[in-house]
Amino acid sequence: MQRVRYAVVGAGWISQEAFLPSIHATPNSEVTAIVSGSGEVARQLAEFHDIPHVFGYDDYDRMLAEDIVDAVYIALPNSMHADYSIRAARAGKHALVEKPLAVSVAECEAMIRAAEENGTLLMTAYRLHSEPGTVKVLDLIRSGEIGEPKLFASTFSFQSAPENHRLLAKHWGGPLQDIGVYCLNAARHCLGSEPVEVTAMKVHGNGDPRFREVEGSMAVTMRFPKDRLAQFIISFESDDTDTYRIIGTEGEITVEQCYDLHFNPRIWVSKGRERREIDVPETDHFAGQTAYFSDCILSGKRPVPDGEEGLADVRALLAIEAAAKTGQPQRVDTPNRDNHPDQACVRVLPRTDRRLVL
Structure with missing residues (x-):
C-alpha cells in the first residue's frame, strides 16, 4: 500500500x-x-x-x-x-x-x-471524528434514538502543569482554547447546527500564579437554532473529568471518558427506567x-x-472569549455546515506501547 x-x-x-x-x-x-x-x-x-x-x-x-x-x-x-x-x-x-x-x-x-x-x-x-464511539453517538442522535436533541452539557478539566505553554497569552493559551474546543465541537455536531449566541464567565484561580495570563476555569452557555441550548465548564485547576450528556425529547445519551485520547469512551442510552450501555471497539485515536x-x-x-470546520470553532471561541471579557452576550455568525462526522470517517486501529516521552 x-x-x-x-x-x-x-x-x-x-x-x-x-x-x-x-x-x-x-x-x-x-x-x-x-x-x-x-x-x-x-x-x-x-x-x-x-x-x-x-x-x-x-x-x-x-x-x-x-x-x-x-x-x-x-x-x-x-x-x-x-x-x-x-x-x-x-x-x-x-x-x-x-x-x-x-x-x-x-x-x-x-x-x-x-x-x-x-x-x-x-x-x-x-x-474524535475518526473515533467509533463519538460517531456512534452521532448516529444514535440522527436515528432519533432520543427524539429531538434539546440540551447538551459537558465538563472537561485537569490540573495544568505550571510550565505548560498553554498558560501563555502570547500563544492564545487557556482552557477555552485547549480543551473547551472539544466541548464546543461536540455540541455543534450533537445538536447538528452552529451556535447563534454565547455567554460566558471566567475565573483566574483565586490567586494561583499559573493563571496570571489566562483564566483557570470558564463556564459557557450557547444558544442554537430551534431553541436548543448547550453548556460546558472547562478548567485547568480541577481534578480530571471529561463527560457530556445529550438530552432529547425522548431520552438521553451519557458519554464518559469522551475526550481523553488514552481511553475508550463509555456510552449509555437512557429512556425512562431503561438504561443500556453501547459497546464501542477499542482504537488508537x-x-x-x-x-x-x-x-x-x-x-x-x-x-x-477541513479548514472550514476549524474556522467554525475559532469563530465561536472568539465570541466566547469576548463574552467572558465583557460580560455581554455575543452573536456568532457562522453559516450552517452540512458536514458532520460519519462512519466514512471512522478508522479502527490497535493501540501501541511503542513510545518515547522525553
Whole structure:
C-alpha cells in the first residue's frame, strides 16, 4: 500500500505521547522527518521511531522544498499554526493542524485560501471524528434514538502543569482554547447546527500564579437554532473529568471518558427506567485520525474536519472569549455546515506501547 510521508512539526508532548507512536499502527502513513527547536530531543525520537531526517525550524522551508515528505503534522503553539501551514501549502504539502486551527478568523481564512490555491488538503486535527464511539453517538442522535436533541452539557478539566505553554497569552493559551474546543465541537455536531449566541464567565484561580495570563476555569452557555441550548465548564485547576450528556425529547445519551485520547469512551442510552450501555471497539485515536487523512490525500477527497470546520470553532471561541471579557452576550455568525462526522470517517486501529516521552 502507498504510504503518505509526514513531517512532525513540533516534537513536544502530544507528538511524543500520541502522534509518533500511532503511526506504527497505520497501514498508509509514515513519519520521515521531525522539525523541532530541540535538536537533541528530535534526534532521540528519530532514532527510536526510525525516522531518517531531523531539521530545525530554520530549515523548515528547505525540508519542504525537498522530496522528503508529502504532508506535515503541525503540533506547535496556537500562534504558530497559520505560518507553518501556509508555508507547507505553498510548497505543495498537505497539512494536518492541531486545534484550534489558528488564533483569528483572518488566519484561518488565509490557511484555507493557501490550501485551495495550491491544491493541497488542510485538515483540522479533530481525532474524535475518526473515533467509533463519538460517531456512534452521532448516529444514535440522527436515528432519533432520543427524539429531538434539546440540551447538551459537558465538563472537561485537569490540573495544568505550571510550565505548560498553554498558560501563555502570547500563544492564545487557556482552557477555552485547549480543551473547551472539544466541548464546543461536540455540541455543534450533537445538536447538528452552529451556535447563534454565547455567554460566558471566567475565573483566574483565586490567586494561583499559573493563571496570571489566562483564566483557570470558564463556564459557557450557547444558544442554537430551534431553541436548543448547550453548556460546558472547562478548567485547568480541577481534578480530571471529561463527560457530556445529550438530552432529547425522548431520552438521553451519557458519554464518559469522551475526550481523553488514552481511553475508550463509555456510552449509555437512557429512556425512562431503561438504561443500556453501547459497546464501542477499542482504537488508537491518533492512528485513526492519521489513517483517515492519509486516505483523503491518496484519494483526493476533502476531509470532513477541513479548514472550514476549524474556522467554525475559532469563530465561536472568539465570541466566547469576548463574552467572558465583557460580560455581554455575543452573536456568532457562522453559516450552517452540512458536514458532520460519519462512519466514512471512522478508522479502527490497535493501540501501541511503542513510545518515547522525553
